[in-house]
Amino acid sequence: MARHNERMTEHELMEAVRRACIEAALAAYEDAGIAGLCAEGRWEAAISALQSLDLRQIAAGAGGAPARGAS
Secondary structure, three states, rough: OOOHHHHHHHHHHHHHHHHHHHHHHHHHHHHHHHOOOOHHHHHHHHHHHHOOOHHHHHHEEEEEEOOOOOO
């Protein structure tokens, strides 16, 4: 049973990371559009937002332990 609970926690952590990535990318893309950036600039802003995500903070918020080497 403990193994099943561990897998659920891992799954929840992965879902939290996915959710955070989507939210960050969409928010950055929309903000860049409001600021008047072209499509390419909006895409670059979205990628930058993904690169600057704090994975340890996401993991802590999801109740999981941060992955080794995550930043």
